[in-house]
Amino acid sequence: MSILRLTxxxxxxxxxxxxxxxxxxxxxxxxxxxxxxxxxxxxANLLPHVDVDYARALGSPADPGSDVCGRGSLRQSDQLIQSxxxxxxxxxxxxxxxxxxxxxxxVWIDHVVRVRSTFSVTRExxxxxxxxxxxxxxxxxxxxxxxxxxxxxxxxxxYLKVALATIGLKxxxxxxxxxxxxxxxxLDAARLRAQEQIAGHFSQQ
Ligand SMILES: Cc1cc2nc3c(=O)[nH]c(=O)nc-3n(C[C@H](O)[C@H](O)[C@H](O)COP(=O)(O)O)c2cc1C
Numbered sequence: 001m002s003i004l005r006l007t008x009x010x011x012x013x014x015x016x017x018x019x020x021x022x023x024x025x026x027x028x029x030x031x032x033x034x035x036x037x038x039x040x041x042x043x044a045n046l047l048p049h050v051d052v053d054y055a056r057a058l059g060s061p062a063d064p065g066s067d068v069c070g071r072g073s074l075r076q077s078d079q080l081i082q083s084x085x086x087x088x089x090x091x092x093x094x095x096x097x098x099x100x101x102x103x104x105x106x107v108w109i110d111h112v113v114r115v116r117s118t119f120s121v122t123r124e125x126x127x128x129x130x131x132x133x134x135x136x137x138x139x140x141x142x143x144x145x146x147x148x149x150x151x152x153x154x155x156x157x158x159y160l161k162v163a164l165a166t167i168g169l170k171x172x173x174x175x176x177x178x179x180x181x182x183x184x185x186x187l188d189a190a191r192l193r194a195q196e197q198i199a200g201h202f203s204q205q
Pocket of ligand 1: 010011014016017018094095096097098100140142143152180181
């Protein structure tokens with residue numbers, strides 16, 4: 001079994017979202033014993049924005065020659081798509097930034113949602129090429145974005161559903177620790193709720 005974990009918070013492994021994702025990884029490991037080398041870790045904050053060759057290639061009817069494809073963002077994209085294709089499970093640890101995904105996660109999406117590689121354009125629209133597999137999103141937010149007390153929109157959840165469905169990944173499960181800015185007992189309660197949701201999800205598998 002292999003897990004690809006994407007850590008998207010600028011706070012890295014010390015972040016709330018990474019902490020939450022660890023519960024998902026541990027449950028996956030319990031279900032299907034995992035060896036350390038089978039967890040591929042990507043820090044999305046280390047990914048550079050896509051470059052000019054990549055932008056030209058994606059806006060053209062065909063990819064450029066192998067000399068251009070073998071460098072810069074096109075090469076980086078190949079590697080990221082390969083790590084995604086190889087994974088049995090994908091775990092995305094992400095904070096909410098300005099109602100949606102942080103820019104680091106958007107950069108990863110720009111690298112892996114790639115015409116002629118992970119989706120095709122048909123008369124009916126874009127069709128994903130990757131084999132579907134479970135994707136777990138462990139999200140964290142300073143305020144609430146779900147439930148009756150939410151006072152802000154949530155573009156993170158629908159955006160990730162659409163972006164990943166474009167490449168064929170439709171089996172998304174979302175967990176969240178919301179209201180981290182409240183701290184104290186409210187944060188403890190939010191963490192516990194999320195952990196219970198994760199445990200409940202895996203107990204049904
Ligand atoms: C640039 C930026 C934008 C943010 N935007 C939001 C937001 O729109 N809604 C929200 O609830 N929290 C927002 N927050 C707060 C974070 O989501 C919150 O601190 C979260 O717990 C961080 O998770 P992490 O530790 O995984 O990075 C924002 C934080 C930053 C740094």
